[in-house]
Amino acid sequence: MVSQSVAENMLETEVYLRLETTVQSRADHVETVLKEYGVLTETLAAGNPCKDMVDESKDYAERMKQINRRINNTIDTHNEISRIRVLDENGTVIASSHADVGLDRSTDDIFSKGKNGVYIGDLHTSRFTGITVLSASAPILVNGEFAGVLVINYDAEKKLFEIATERTGLGDTGEIYLVNDDGYMITPSRFVEGAVLETKASEIIHHPEDACDNTAAMTTNYQGTSVLQVHKHIDEMDWVLVAEMSEEEALAPVAGLTRVALFTIIALLLVGTIVAIAISGNITEPLIRLRKGVEAIEAGDQDRRVGTDAEDEVGDLSRSFDRVFGEIKESRVELEEYNTNLELQVEERTRKLAESEKYLKELVDKLSISQESLSAPVVAVWDGILALPLIGMIDENRITTIMETLLSEITRTQSDVVILDVTGVHEIDTYVTNQLIKIVRAAQLLGATCIVTGVGPESAHTLVDLGIDMSELLTRRTLQEGIRHALKITGGLTRELPD
Numbered sequence: 001m002v003s004q005s006v007a008e009n010m011l012e013t014e015v016y017l018r019l020e021t022t023v024q025s026r027a028d029h030v031e032t033v034l035k036e037y038g039v040l041t042e043t044l045a046a047g048n049p050c051k052d053m054v055d056e057s058k059d060y061a062e063r064m065k066q067i068n069r070r071i072n073n074t075i076d077t078h079n080e081i082s083r084i085r086v087l088d089e090n091g092t093v094i095a096s097s098h099a100d101v102g103l104d105r106s107t108d109d110i111f112s113k114g115k116n117g118v119y120i121g122d123l124h125t126s127r128f129t130g131i132t133v134l135s136a137s138a139p140i141l142v143n144g145e146f147a148g149v150l151v152i153n154y155d156a157e158k159k160l161f162e163i164a165t166e167r168t169g170l171g172d173t174g175e176i177y178l179v180n181d182d183g184y185m186i187t188p189s190r191f192v193e194g195a196v197l198e199t200k201a202s203e204i205i206h207h208p209e210d211a212c213d214n215t216a217a218m219t220t221n222y223q224g225t226s227v228l229q230v231h232k233h234i235d236e237m238d239w240v241l242v243a244e245m246s247e248e249e250a251l252a253p254v255a256g257l258t259r260v261a262l263f264t265i266i267a268l269l270l271v272g273t274i275v276a277i278a279i280s281g282n283i284t285e286p287l288i289r290l291r292k293g294v295e296a297i298e299a300g301d302q303d304r305r306v307g308t309d310a311e312d313e314v315g316d317l318s319r320s321f322d323r324v325f326g327e328i329k330e331s332r333v334e335l336e337e338y339n340t341n342l343e344l345q346v347e348e349r350t351r352k353l354a355e356s357e358k359y360l361k362e363l364v365d366k367l368s369i370s371q372e373s374l375s376a377p378v379v380a381v382w383d384g385i386l387a388l389p390l391i392g393m394i395d396e397n398r399i400t401t402i403m404e405t406l407l408s409e410i411t412r413t414q415s416d417v418v419i420l421d422v423t424g425v426h427e428i429d430t431y432v433t434n435q436l437i438k439i440v441r442a443a444q445l446l447g448a449t450c451i452v453t454g455v456g457p458e459s460a461h462t463l464v465d466l467g468i469d470m471s472e473l474l475t476r477r478t479l480q481e482g483i484r485h486a487l488k489i490t491g492g493l494t495r496e497l498p499d
Contacts, residue, residue, distance in 0.1 A: 012218075012228065012250065012251065014339045014342075014343070015228050015245060015250040016216045016228060016230060017343070018169060018342060018343065018346055019174075019216070019228065019229075019230040019243045019244070019245065020216065020230050020243075021169075021346050021347070021350060022168075022169050022170070022176070022243050022346060023176065023230050023231065023232045023241055023242075023243040024232060025349070025350050025353055026163055026164070026166070026176055026241060026243070027232040027234060027241045028353075029163050029353065030160065030163055030178070030234055030239075030241065031234060031235060031236055032357065033159045033160060033163070034120060034234075034236045034237065035236070037120060037134065037136045037152075037154050038118045038120060038136060038138075040078070040136075040152070041118060041136040041137065041138045041150060041152050042118050042138040044070075044074060044084075044138075044150055044152070045138040045139065045140050045149075045150040046140075046141075047070065047393075047395075048066075048393075048395065048427075048429070048431060049066040049067045049069070049070040050067065050070070050086060050140050050148070050150055051140060051141075051142050051147070052066060052067070052429070053066070053067040053086050053094065053095055053140075053148070054086065054088055054089070054094070054140050054142060054147040054148035055142050055147065058430070059465070059466060062429070062462065062465070062466065064095065066427065066429070067086060067095045068095065071084045071095065071096075071097050072097075075097060079155075079158060080154050080155050080158035080159060081152055081153070081154060081155070082126065082129050082131060082133055082153045082154070082155045083096075083097050083098055083126065083128060083129060083133070083152070083153035084096065084097045084150070084151070084152050084153075085097070085098075085100065085105075085150075085151045085152075086140070086148060086149075086150055086151075087105055087111055087148055087149045087150075087151065088147070088148045089146060089147055089148055090104075090106060091104060091105050091106025091107070091108070091111045091112075091149075092104055092105070092106070093105060094148075098128045098129075099128075100128065105151075109121060110135050110137045110149075110151055111137065111149050111151070113137070114137025114138060114139060114149040114150075114151065115139055115146060115149060116139065117138070117139065118136065118137070118138045119136065119137050119138075120134065120135070120136045120236065120237065121134070121135045121136070121137075122134075122180055122181070122186075122237070122238075123156055123160075123180065123186040123196075123197065124197070125197065126153055129153070131155055131156075131157065132155075132156045132157065132161075132186075132196055132197070133153040133154060133155060133156060134153070134154045134156055134160065135151060135152070135153050135154075136151070136152050136154065137149050137150065137151045137152075138150050156186075156187075160178070160187060161187055161188055164176050164177055164178060164187035164188065164241075165187070165188055165190070167190075168345070168346075168349050169342065169345060169346045169349065170243070170245060171245055171249050172249060173225075173227075173245055173246035173248070173249045174243070174244060174245035174246075174249070175189065175190040175191070175243075175244065176241065176242065176243045177189060177195075177201070177241075177242055178234075178239050178240070178241055178242075179201045179231075179239065179240045179241075179242060180238070180239055181238040181239070183200050183201055183203070184197055184198070184199065184200050184201070185197075185198075185199045185200075185201055185222070186239070189222075191223065192222075192223070199222060200222065201221070201222045201242065202219060202220060202221050202222050215230065215231055215232075216228070216229070216230045217229055217230075218247065221244055225246055226246065226247040226248075227244040227245060227246050227247060228244065228245050228246075228247060228250050229242060229243070229244040230242075230243050230244070231243070268317070268320060268324065271317065271320075297325055377389060378405055378406055378409040380409075380413060380415070381419070381483060382483070382486065382487065382490070383490075384413075384414070384415050384416045384417065384490045385415060385416070385417045385418075385419065385483070385486045385487070385490060386406075386409055386410065386413065386415045386417070386418045386419070386448075387418075387419040387421060387479070387482075387483075388402070388406055388418065388419065388420050388421065389421045389423070389424060389479075390402070390420065390421065390422050390424060390425050391424035391425070392424065392425070392426060393425075393426055393427070394425060394431075394432050394435065399435045399438075402439065403438070403439060403442060406418065406439065406442075406443065407442055407443070407446060410443060410446045410448050411446060415448055416447070416448055416449065416489065416490050417448060417449050417450075417451065417486040417489050417490055418443050418448050418449070418450045418451070419450075419451045419453060419479065419482040419483065419486060420436065420439065420440075420450060420451070420452045420453070421453045421454045421479045421482070422436075422452065422453070422454045422455060422459075423453070423454030423456075423478075423479070424454075425454075425459075427459075428455065428456075428459035428462065428463065429462065429466075430466055433463060433470070436452060436473065437472050437473065440452075440472060440473060441472070449474065449486075449489055450473075450474065451474050451475070451476055451482045451485055451486060452473050452474065452475045452476075452482075453475065453476045453477065453478055453479050453481065453482035454477075454478065454479060455475060455477075
């Protein structure tokens with residue numbers, strides 16, 4: 001029937017549009033997760049513990065202590081990370097969260113490709129943890145020169161699998177899964193147990209030049225089922241994200257409506273035939289008019305009415321036709337409303353995902369602004385006395401900010417004493433001490449005396465073990481003692497300060 005074909009085409013197009021919206025949303029989410037993994041790996045590789053670990057000029061025991069602490073803290077705060085390794089410039093594991101120190105990984109892609117920049121490998125099963133992971137690597141640079149590689153394993157079940165197994169908008173037979181370059185499924189199947197890296201998906205033809213487009217097709221999937229399928233290429237990896245729904249479920253509303261209409265028409269035609277045989281020829285003309293009305297309805301005139309007020313069999317039959325075709329029209333309206341509601345649900349889900357991503361970006365921007373404003377907070381605690389409380393980790397970028405801010409404030413306020421309070425600094429090592437000495441010397445050139453306060457017992461022990469020359473630093477145990485000493489230097493009040 002023409003009307004059935006038109007309805008099937010309309011519904012098929014609607015399902016394709018819904019699948020395209022879903023696959024695009026999930027693909028964007030997957031790409032966001034991959035970018036997060038790359039940024040986190042690169043950030044950790046640029047940290048002092050990794051740099052010191054591959055620098056053989058540093059004390060070995062202290063290097064191991066710092067890197068193990070950084071590895072444990074990172075795994076504790078990121079539940080998606082299952083394993084961390086540091087490889088030297090020759091590809092040998094020199095530090096790890098697992099028992100693989102000393103193994104040679106120089107021939108692995110994760111090392112050879114990670115030497116030149118951030119690299120994310122394909123999904124695989126970890127030999128140490130036995131879980132499906134995604135490995136990312138980044139180079140470790142010391143003084144701008146390659147010195148090693150940091151490798152991090154991310155548990156695929158924590159984020160990637162969650163994205164693929166979300167069932168919103170997929171009905172009873174629909175599913176979403178990722179396929180690697182070899183054609184194997186790398187996320188769980190909704191219908192086949194143990195499909196990850198074991199089940200080969202049906203052939204997916206996707207050309208690189210069409211990587212930015214969604215490709216839709218009617219095909220047979222890996223279970224041998226006829227499905228409506230849409231797939232999207234993942235730009236960062238050689239993967240394809242597939243969304244599909246069985247043809248039977250997609251076209252079920254049209255099939256049911258067609259059966260009802262067909263059975264109804266057949267029944268009515270049988271009744272009409274019996275009536276025509278049973279009664280005389282004086283009802284031939286009303287039957288002809290009835291037939292023409294039915295033909296007009298079948299031709300697409302949905303508003304046509306054939307019912308009459310006659311209290312006979314022909315009148316009853318004509319009114320039955322009106323009632324049946326009215327029900328068919330209502331069913332069609334319900335089907336259109338059903339499709340509209342599905343589209344609204346998909347749009348709402350997409351909107352919520354977009355809002356979540358926007359919120360995360362705003363949060364990251366706010367944190368960056370807060371961190372920059374707190375990186376060097378210079379406070380005037382007394383006339384001629386400045387205090388600079390240092391909190392968190394101190395790296396090259398932050399040292400530059402601290403130096404510029406402090407020297408500018410000394411010049412602006414014409415202060416004589418500067419108190420550097422390091423109570424909140426996580427680690428005071430060789431690098432931090434040398435930078436403090438540079439700050440002291442720069443302040444002295446401007447005529448200001450520097451007092452360092454808040455050096456903890458553990459940091460003091462570390463500095464002594466490393467043999468660092470602290471003779472240029474004037475130190476006091478606490479900030480209060482530092483202020484008292486500063487008052488003596490400036491000749492200010494010497495009253496007892498609160499602890």
